[in-house]
Amino acid sequence: MTKPIYVLNGPNLNRLGTREPHLYGSTTLAEVEAMCREAAGDCLVAFRQSNREYELIDWIHEAIDEGCAIVINPAAFTFTSMAILDALKMFPGPVIELHITNIHRREPIYHRSYVSLVATAIIAGLGAWGYGVAVHAALELVRAKAA
Numbered sequence: 765m766t767k768p769i770y771v772l773n774g775p776n777l778n779r780l781g782t783r784e785p786h787l788y789g790s791t792t793l794a795e796v797e798a799m800c801r802e803a804a805g806d807c808l809v810a811f812r813q814s815n816r817e818y819e820l821i822d823w824i825h826e827a828i829d830e831g832c833a834i835v836i837n838p839a840a841f842t843f844t845s846m847a848i849l850d851a852l853k854m855f856p857g858p859v860i861e862l863h864i865t866n867i868h869r870r871e872p873i874y875h876r877s878y879v880s881l882v883a884t885a886i887i888a889g890l891g892a893w894g895y896g897v898a899v900h901a902a903l904e905l906v907r908a909k910a911a
């Protein structure tokens with residue numbers, strides 16, 4: 765794979781490791797990044813996190829031109845951002861929506877995802893381990909399409 769896979773993370777995920785560990789575990793974002801790079805093998809990874817919606821949108825636009833796949837944990841923007849949904853609609857490759865927790869087992873405010881309207885697949889509830897699964901899945905989808 766010559767084009768990188770974009771792994772994009774939304775607000776408050778920079779606090780992983782100490783943020784509500786009973787929900788999100790103790791894995792830090794840096795450790796998540798290392799898991800993604802290991803899972804990607806020889807495929808480049810553009811791993812980003814922002815608390816700003818516009819930055820996530822700019823990175824999705826960058827991926828439209830430069831990336832082979834997107835794994836995105838939009839965090840709270842999952843449930844609020846039509847702007848992120850509209851940006852993802854322009855991405856030609858696979859989009860894996862990733863949540864550390866099973867959002868469907870949480871409070872109702874976490875049950876309606878805008879991103880799910882465009883995601884190729886959704887992984888939720890596997891904890892931080894889900895990031896590696898999502899990267900593997902995205903790359904397999906890219907390889908299958910290229911075959």
Ligand code: DHK
Nearest residue numbers: 776837839840863864865874
């Ligand atoms: C992460 C967040 O920050 C929350 O806003 C989502 C998601 C859940 C996760 O499980 O990774 O509701």
